[in-house]
Amino acid sequence: MNANGAVALQLVQVRKSFGPVMALRSGSLTVCSGSIHALVGENGAGKSTLVKIVAGLYQRDGGDFLLHGESVDFSSTAASKDAGIAVIYQEPTLFPDLSVTENLFMGRQPVGAGRRIDRKAMHEEATALFSRLGVSLDPRRLAEGLSIADQQIIEIAKAISLDASVLIMDEPTAALSGVEVDRLFAVARSLRDEGRALVFISHRFEEVFDLCDTVTVMRDGEYVSTDAIAETTPAAIVSKMVGREVxxxxxxxxxxxxxxxxxxxxxxxxxxxxxxxxxxxxxxxxxxxxxxxxxxxxxxxxxxxxxxxxxxxxxxxxxxxxxxxxxxxxxxxMGFVPEDRRQQGLVTEASVAHNVAAVIRTKLSRLGLITRSAENRAAGPWSGRLEVKTNALDMHATTMSGGNQQKVVIAKWLATDxxxxxxxxxxxxxxxxxxxxxxxxxxxxxxxxxxxxxxxxxxxxxxxxxxxxxxxxxxxxxxxxxxxxxxxxxxxxxxxxxxxxxx
Ligand SMILES: Nc1ncnc2c1ncn2[C@@H]1O[C@H](COP(=O)(O)OP(=O)(O)OP(=O)(O)O)[C@@H](O)[C@H]1O
Ligand SMILES: [Mg+2]
Structure with missing residues (x-):
């Protein structure tokens, strides 16, 4: 582990575009070992995109990326993991038909005698990890049907088991409440005290001010500022984030x-x-x-x-x-905007307009009107009201920021009146x-x-x-x-x- 205070992760003016969409214009972030660094910004500010570059999921178009002082370039998520980076995503990515343990050890099962996967050892290690996190989860059960809070815990356990030196959590607390948040924070603090570098993304300011020691603000794909938590206030951060009064x-x-x-x-x-x-x-x-x-x-x-x-x-x-x-x-x-919008609420492969209009499709088709322009007409006003920030209504929902996906689901149900x-x-x-x-x-x-x-x-x-x-x-x-x-x-x-x- 690196010495406390040494720079662990550094991104300098990183750029990333997706076709015409400039997701990241100039993303900068400097995170030290032994610190919990908050990354904040409005929906669509580019936080998750920055994280995905660090995770090796996306490759940057420009700018510098250094890990423990050395320039790196990850061509895959495996490369990023091998370098000691663990990322817990906004949306848990467990495989529903695998067990909790299988999810935990995905792709690195311990192999016992005769090259058989040693399930017993895996279950034991899983149990040990969960007890360190203070949760009781049956390692043998299927991931399907687990609450988001539990899925999140599994993702965190996975990161800890990988002994990562950099741990990035993209809205880990969004689906947790009181007790779970306290438990997660206790774990985060102990990881920090071990000298790891943590990045924490959250829209909840109480949490940012409670947990973190430094905060970086992003707006519209650009770096805005970095401050010590002790030297700033929530109001100051909000005005930097939105650039206007809220x-x-x-x-x-x-x-x-x-x-x-x-x-x-x-x-x-x-x-x-x-x-x-x-x-x-x-x-x-x-x-x-x-x-x-x-x-x-x-x-x-x-x-x-x-x-x-x-x-x-x-x-x-x-x-x-x-x-x-x-x-x-x-x-x-009735209309229903479910908790787990990714799984239940949004047809992720479909376009925004299609999503918004999906529920009233029957009405439209009865009139012989299922055309893209009809969908756009139906979807436009509602998306506008919710300020869904997309360049075009036919953008695919999978590529939208987490917060914007939520707004699309709400818009979809409002269209049914x-x-x-x-x-x-x-x-x-x-x-x-x-x-x-x-x-x-x-x-x-x-x-x-x-x-x-x-x-x-x-x-x-x-x-x-x-x-x-x-x-x-x-x-x-x-x-x-x-x-x-x-x-x-x-x-x-x-x-x-x-x-x-x-x-
Ligand atoms: N794969 C992609 N293809 C096209 N556009 C994308 C892609 N990924 C992200 N974007 C766009 O880039 C911008 C930044 O998205 P990002 O997910 O990084 O935002 P965020 O800061 O994490 O927001 P949130 O707080 O809502 O999670 C958004 O406008 C988004 O729609
Ligand atoms: Mg995000």
């Missing part, structure tokens, strides 16, 4: 709350959630709060029909919604500037009478946006709190089901 977050406007739109009664799913009953009325924003793993997303998935349930009913506008049929839910007037919109982690991965736009949009939709069921792990978002907070703890609704009574304490108490939790 509108107030959570612009909640009062809406007229009308008739019940969604009625959920006695919903049961063995081992997942129990006796879940609630209503969402027209114009109302109801938040499902709670810890990651409490069952919030599972309830949402059951309501929308992605997953089945054992008992109970879901009623929309007075009509029973057939279980286990997202199609029936859509027809009844649902009477109930279920939205799981609405602003995950979305930068501060656009976050207030998404909040304003949700608030406006409620103002027009849409019923909104929002799941959020960000307490300020829950308290800022919701008319009513339903707290989920271990698969049960443990509290139903009115906006006026919702405080961090009342929500967290019910979320951890300690004293004072409502029945």
């Amino acid at each position: 509108a107030e977050l959570f612009p909640k406007t009062p809406a007229t709350i009308g008739e019940p739109v969604l009625q959920v009664a006695g919903l049961e799913s063995a081992g997942v959630f129990h006796d879940v009953s609630f209503e969402v009325r027209s114009g109302e924003i109801v938040a499902l709060a709670g810890l990651v793993g409490a069952g919030r997303s599972e309830i949402a998935r059951a309501v929308f029909g992605v997953d089945g349930y054992d008992a109970g009913t879901v009623t929309l506008n007075g009509t029973a919604v057939r279980p286990r049929s997202p199609r029936a839910a859509i027809r009844a007037g 649902p009477s109930l919109l279920i939205i799981d982690e609405p602003t995950r991965g979305i930068d501060v500037g656009t976050k207030s736009e998404v909040h304003r949009l949700i608030s406006e939709l409620a103002g027009q009478g849409m019923a909104i069921l929002m799941i959020s792990s960000e307490l300020p978002e829950v308290l800022g946006m919701a008319d009513r907070v339903l707290v989920v703890c271990e698969g049960r609704i443990t509290a139903d709190i009115d906006r006026a009574d919702a405080t961090p304490e009342s929500v967290m108490t019910a979320a951890t089901n300690t004293i004072g939790a409502a029945s």
Whole structure:
């Protein structure tokens, strides 16, 4: 390991274009050993592109790239890994039909006698790694169906097992909440204390200021500044990031709350959630709060029909919604922006316009209008509102920045004009500037009478946006709190089901 304070990773005026798109104009970053360096910037600023160059996934068009003082050029991700660089991506990249252990040791299985893969040794090493990270995960289970939080932990375990000297985490906490974040930070600090160089990308400023010692700001593909955390403030960083004043977050406007739109009664799913009953009325924003793993997303998935349930009913506008049929839910007037947008929300191989218009394709085709221009017409206004930064609407969604992919999924559902919109982690991965736009949009939709069921792990978002907070703890609704009574304490108490939790 290099001495603390020595420069481990250095990028100087690195350039990268994808055809006409200049993703990186001048990316610079200097990271020292024994330090945690934050890299911040708006959606599409070029952070992930820079990281992918370091990872050997992309090759730079120009500029310098030095590792421990030596110029390097990685032609593959394997070359970058061999040089001691580990990257944890924004979107976990596990193979669903392989076990946790197989994913962990992908491409470097220990080989025992007779050149057979030594599974026992692998499972043991996996267990040891997880216990170092303070998690209990069955190394033998398949990766399929793991929560994003668990998938992320596996990626981190993988990096640690590779004994990397440079560890880059691209929004590792986006899908984690409280406890998991604390655990991750404890691990990150111990890796720093061992003299490794860490790069941490996040849109959450509290985390940047809590964890990191240095921060580099990027804007529009360019390096803006590097400051010691102790010598700057969140406000200063934000203004460097966006180059303008940011509108107030959570612009909640009062809406007229009308008739019940969604009625959920006695919903049961063995081992997942129990006796879940609630209503969402027209114009109302109801938040499902709670810890990651409490069952919030599972309830949402059951309501929308992605997953089945054992008992109970879901009623929309007075009509029973057939279980286990997202199609029936859509027809009844539901929209659903899922948590894991990569897997569930976005047809990544399709163009932006196609994605935005996919849901209303049937309507368009009935009119004999499935043409690219019809798609663009349908998609244009919504993408514009969400400030999806793409050069052209027919750009492929796979090449969009993480935050922009999210916006496309939201836009896609808005195009269906649902009477109930279920939205799981609405602003995950979305930068501060656009976050207030998404909040304003949700608030406006409620103002027009849409019923909104929002799941959020960000307490300020829950308290800022919701008319009513339903707290989920271990698969049960443990509290139903009115906006006026919702405080961090009342929500967290019910979320951890300690004293004072409502029945
Ligand atoms: N393979 C690609 N082909 C074309 N354009 C790309 C490709 N990869 C990235 N881009 C574009 O480059 C720009 C920078 O994207 P990047 O993913 O680096 O942003 P980011 O800073 O990581 O944003 P976010 O905070 O949303 O994750 C974006 O405009 C993006 O659409
Ligand atoms: Mg990114």
